Amino acid sequence: MGGDLETTDAARADAPEPTFADLTTLRVGGPIRRLVDATTQRDLVDFALEAWVDGEPWMVLGGGSNLLVGDEGFDGTVIRIRTRGIEVLAGDDRRSGSDGGASRDQVAGDDRRSRSDEGASRDQVAGDDRGSRSDGGASRDQVDDPASVRIRVQAGEVWDDLVAWTVDRGFAGIEALSGIPGCVGAAPVQNIGAYGQELASTLVAIEFLDEGADAPRRITARELELGYRTSVLKQGLAGIVVSIELDLHDTAAERAVLGETLSRPVAYPQLAGALHVDVGDRVPLARVRESVLELRASKGMVLDPDDPDTSSAGSFFTNPIVNEHTARSLPGDAPRWYVEADPVDEVVPLAAGLEASPLDQFLAHQASLEASEAPTDAAPQPTLVKLSAAWLIEHAGVGRGFRLPGSRAAVSSKHTLALTNRGGASAEEVAQLARFVQSRVQAEFGILLHPEPVVVGLDL
Numbered sequence: 001m002g003g004d005l006e007t008t009d010a011a012r013a014d015a016p017e018p019t020f021a022d023l024t025t026l027r028v029g030g031p032i033r034r035l036v037d038a039t040t041q042r043d044l045v046d047f048a049l050e051a052w053v054d055g056e057p058w059m060v061l062g063g064g065s066n067l068l069v070g071d072e073g074f075d076g077t078v079i080r081i082r083t084r085g086i087e088v089l090a091g092d093d094r095r096s097g098s099d100g101g102a103s104r105d106q107v108a109g110d111d112r113r114s115r116s117d118e119g120a121s122r123d124q125v126a127g128d129d130r131g132s133r134s135d136g137g138a139s140r141d142q143v144d145d146p147a148s149v150r151i152r153v154q155a156g157e158v159w160d161d162l163v164a165w166t167v168d169r170g171f172a173g174i175e176a177l178s179g180i181p182g183c184v185g186a187a188p189v190q191n192i193g194a195y196g197q198e199l200a201s202t203l204v205a206i207e208f209l210d211e212g213a214d215a216p217r218r219i220t221a222r223e224l225e226l227g228y229r230t231s232v233l234k235q236g237l238a239g240i241v242v243s244i245e246l247d248l249h250d251t252a253a254e255r256a257v258l259g260e261t262l263s264r265p266v267a268y269p270q271l272a273g274a275l276h277v278d279v280g281d282r283v284p285l286a287r288v289r290e291s292v293l294e295l296r297a298s299k300g301m302v303l304d305p306d307d308p309d310t311s312s313a314g315s316f317f318t319n320p321i322v323n324e325h326t327a328r329s330l331p332g333d334a335p336r337w338y339v340e341a342d343p344v345d346e347v348v349p350l351a352a353g354l355e356a357s358p359l360d361q362f363l364a365h366q367a368s369l370e371a372s373e374a375p376t377d378a379a380p381q382p383t384l385v386k387l388s389a390a391w392l393i394e395h396a397g398v399g400r401g402f403r404l405p406g407s408r409a410a411v412s413s414k415h416t417l418a419l420t421n422r423g424g425a426s427a428e429e430v431a432q433l434a435r436f437v438q439s440r441v442q443a444e445f446g447i448l449l450h451p452e453p454v455v456v457g458l459d460l
């Protein structure tokens with residue numbers, strides 16, 4: 001291991017060991033047997049190899065903003081990613097995808113290792129938060145964009161600092177993702193998205209350390225199969241994201257003519273409303289950032305130590321994607337958005353009782369579907385509709401501020417999709433609230449809500 005590794009070991013008696021309650025934005029979760037801080041790429045690989053050789057349980061920690069860990073904690077190694085560095089890749093670097101020198105604006109360095117694979121994939125379907133399927137890779141638009149600029153960012157950079165950095169330099173493409181918590185390395189895992197942009201629209205590739213490997217490899221965005229809050233990383237490809245590469249739009253030429261750095265076209269009606277423009281308009285980058293930060297703050301989605309509504313993991317459930325038939329069965333005022341093909345969320349028959357857990361009912365339903373379905377190659381693609389989990393929760397009788405008797409966990413008073421810790425809640429209290437919300441929505445609408453955060457040591 002390198003000499004600058006920072007190791008916190010539970011065996012060390014002199015300093016109190018941080019628990020997950022100290023390290024996550026939900027502020028719940030038990031002790032960590034061994035916490036190590038990887039501050040360079042070399043250290044990251046060394047720590048990971050050490051854990052893998054020993055065959056001990058391991059997990060990655062970024063900003064702790066999308067994590068619910070049980071009160072028992074984690075009996076293994078937690079590798080906290082602290083690597084830093086944002087580089088602008090120039091000329092050959094960006095075409096080959098190698099990461100040799102020639103960065104014209106390197107902010108911070110790291111012990112980068114060189115790797116040359118194919119460049120950006122060329123026919124990505126650009127997605128947005130309401131869209132469902134994103135095929136990953138730089139969009140044709142970006143690759144063909146003569147003003148595109150490619151950057152590589154190390155996994156431990158704070159996501160929102162990166163957004164601020166790009167806005168300051170007039171690089172457009174992730175401005176609507178302002179205020180999202182967490183670290184850069186977690187962003188491709190669930191293809192973060194908000195206010196009409198998602199990572200898939202700008203992501204070109206990642207450097208990834210597969211579990212058991214001793215050096216990272218490059219994986220193109222296309223290979224990541226990015227979709228609505230998902231990717232092959234979320235679906236089980238084990239390892240660690242080491243860095244990401246993005247193609248952004250450099251507004252320098254436009255600025256010379258217009259005197260302003262304009263955003264990508266505004267794609268989210270709520271954001272367009274807040275900016276007093278139409279969907280499709282372009283507005284100064286900094287205004288988009290400001291407006292998104294205000295919108296997020298009004299929903300309790302910007303971390304603020306003085307506001308218990310922000311002691312959450314953001315949206316606790318994903319918005320369900322169902323077939324058109326199910327969507328039509330909902331009341332007329334239920335928000336619905338048509339999406340492109342993606343897996344349909346399970347609709348559990350209302351007749352299924354609530355005695356079994358939602359997961360058991362889901363599995364039983366899945367098994368009965370598999371048993372009854374004859375294989376077919378030419379099934380027509382169903383029309384898919386994304387629903388609002390927040391609306392379903394509210395209309396299942398779980399309003400803002402709701403809490404179970406005696407519990408210190410509550411639904412946010414600003415947005416029903418965020419479960420919050422009002423002070424001193426246990427992980428089990430958060431899990432109880434989550435199960436209650438799931439069971440209410442299921443009883444009312446027959447729809448099973450899926451947790452968005454990574455859940456460790458708890459059953460949901």
Ligand SMILES: NC(=O)C1=CN([C@@H]2O[C@H](COP(=O)(O)OP(=O)(O)OC[C@H]3O[C@@H](n4cnc5c(N)ncnc54)[C@H](OP(=O)(O)O)[C@@H]3O)[C@@H](O)[C@H]2O)C=CC1
Binds near residue numbers: 064065184186240315
């Ligand atoms: N759209 C929104 O408004 C919100 C979005 N988020 C997003 O959720 C994510 C949370 O980030 P963060 O707080 O840093 O993550 P966390 O520290 O909460 O980690 C959550 C999980 O992400 C995976 N992960 C994190 N970093 C890496 C990495 N370098 N390589 C591989 N897997 C990794 C791990 O899952 P595993 O163990 O399964 O590999 C980890 O358990 C961010 O992308 C954040 O932007 C969060 C809240 C709101």
Ligand SMILES: C=C(O[C@H]1[C@H](O)[C@@H](CO)O[C@H](OP(=O)(O)OP(=O)(O)OC[C@H]2O[C@@H](n3ccc(=O)[nH]c3=O)[C@H](O)[C@@H]2O)[C@@H]1NC(C)=O)C(=O)O
Binds near residue numbers: 315317389391394
């Ligand atoms: C916060 C996250 O991402 C957020 C992202 O910031 C926003 C903005 O793009 O859109 C998603 O929320 P969302 O679908 O709830 O978006 P919002 O615009 O806040 O609400 C949608 C609709 O839900 C309904 N709504 C919202 C809040 C509420 O308390 N009650 C309610 O009924 C309203 O009808 C509203 O129009 C993302 N969540 C998911 C799971 O997709 C996160 O992933 O953690």
